[in-house]
Amino acid sequence: VWNEVVEAVRQLEADTGRTFGSGPSPLLVSVRSGAAQSMPGMMDTVLNLGLTPDLVEALAAESGDSAWADDTWSRFQKCYKDIVLAEVSESAPQSPPSDPWEQLRAAIGAVFDSWTNERVRSYRERHNLGEGTGTAVTVQAMVFGNRDDESGTGVLFSRDPSSGEPALYGEWLANAQGEDVVSGEQTPTQIGVLAEQKPELYAELNRIATILEKELRDLVDIEFTVESGRLYMLQCRQGKRSPAAAVRIAVDLAEAGIITRAEAISRVSAEHVESLLKSVQVDEEHDTDGVWATGLGASPGVASGHVARDLDEATTLTEQGKEVILVRKFTAPDDVPAMFQSVGVLTEVGGATSHAALVCREIGLPCVVGAGEGLVEKLAGRVITIDGTTGKVHAEGSVNTSSVTGNHYVRTLIEYASACDAADHPIRRLDAVTG
Structure with a gap:
């Protein structure tokens, strides 16, 4: 060719x-x-x-x-x-x-x-x-996001990929190229800041995200670059989302008439349901040892485990039958095998639209990013608990957790399954949780 x-x-x-x-x-x-x-x-x-x-x-x-x-x-x-x-x-x-x-x-x-x-x-x-x-x-x-001070790059979701909330979600890094954001090597600015700093750009991003979501009939993940004030859209694809977001987005799109109820059911997988069944939340009133660090909750859920700083440590601890939290300065794509051996991921720097965060959300792995320099060494050898919703890092054993009960969106999807005669769909397993 x-x-x-x-x-x-x-x-x-x-x-x-x-x-x-x-x-x-x-x-x-x-x-x-x-x-x-x-x-x-x-x-x-x-x-x-x-x-x-x-x-x-x-x-x-x-x-x-x-x-x-x-x-x-x-x-x-x-x-x-x-x-x-x-x-x-x-x-x-x-x-x-x-x-x-x-x-x-x-x-x-x-x-x-x-x-x-x-x-x-x-x-x-x-x-x-x-x-x-x-x-x-x-x-x-x-096109060059590193061209000058009126340039930059970002990643944008048409809805919050962690919760499913229908509002723009994403990150922006001025005078940078796309790899600086998605690699997780730098901590970008939340996209909402553009609404104040560059309102015309924010409005245009909002307009385009709405068009693309209607075109794909789903949550969209958009990469964009601004070169000397001019906006360029680089790519668009269906966005990776957390299990909770998968349920809410499916229901919201069905209620808006964008997809059918049968389609909404099909967009929630058995893996999503399995993750929801295991979901817990931290009872912070009973945190006896305080919060060790706070970052950005990039993928919801709570996980406790032994700190592993690389693939070798993760493999060794896993072979010993221990659950592992992968703790890195930032996660590169080569860390994916270690992530799949872990029950949670914590990084010193990086944002919620980095590749690591996307992978974690997709598989329901709790993830906290940008929690501060020096954590890799500070936490070496410890057992910790991370909360991917609040972004907080606790000492293991210092917190109590409680089950996450079903919400309006889960109950609505169960009703869809009943009405569509989809009694065998995995979502019905949440019946007992929601009551």
Whole structure:
């Protein structure tokens, strides 16, 4: 397909007025994955591709901003080395090739190859997705959230993916690129801040999220970038959600006439129900030892376990029959196998739209993010309790918990199941809980 790739890049050049591989207006691209089933953060993405030292100078001359050109070059070098060159021998060159077309071909191959990495295998096994048929690769013209102070990037949900509340939910990071948000390496700003700081941008995001939710007839997860004040929508997909949110969103969409009641029932899985049956909440009146740390509740639920700081510790503790809380400075996609061995996840930095938080919400794993620097060492060897709703971290044994009883949305979905003659649907297992 390489000849078709070249033809398509030529079309990108015509659309953007820029040239791939040469100045004075070099075209940079991102190389992204796209499997049939959404697996956020599992496969690789290469950003800012198409730069060479000479083209960095061309970018600086065109923009009049050498600091931005240098930052973009540094980002590309690191990304290319970490993803495309990760599997090559140490004797091979450890920097991007001088030919941007060679960079592009190698990056496309690397994204295809990421289909078989360990985190993809773990994710697909955890969600019973089977072997599948591989991934698509998309090459997009870059837009730059790191361009200036009027630029930034963010992730937006049309509803709260933890509770299902019908209000915009998301995060924004000024003067940054998308990977800075979803990687969890930085702690972004809540999207609501834009309503005060950039009301026109917030209103436009709200308008687009409403359109896309109606189009997909479901919760949508949107990635966007602002370059020098101009909004670009990068991608949209059905959003990962907590079990509680799955129930509320299904009911709300059915009551609004957007989906049928039968569809609402089908959108709540057996795994969602199983998680709801196990859900508990902290009785904070009986917290005898205080709160050790507070972060952002990124995935609801309460979990207690031994602190594990990496996959090896998580594996060792699990083999000893102990439950594990994975505690990291931030979670990278490579941490997914350790997350699947854990009963909860806690990070020092990062936001609620990071890949780690998305994965936790989807499988009903309690998660607290951005709880403060130094926690990894402070909590080493301890047993802790985390509350993914309040974002609080407690000493294990210092809190009491109580079962989460059914709410209006659970009861309504049970009524749907009865009316639709879906007596065998897993949601009926909640009958005993709700009374």
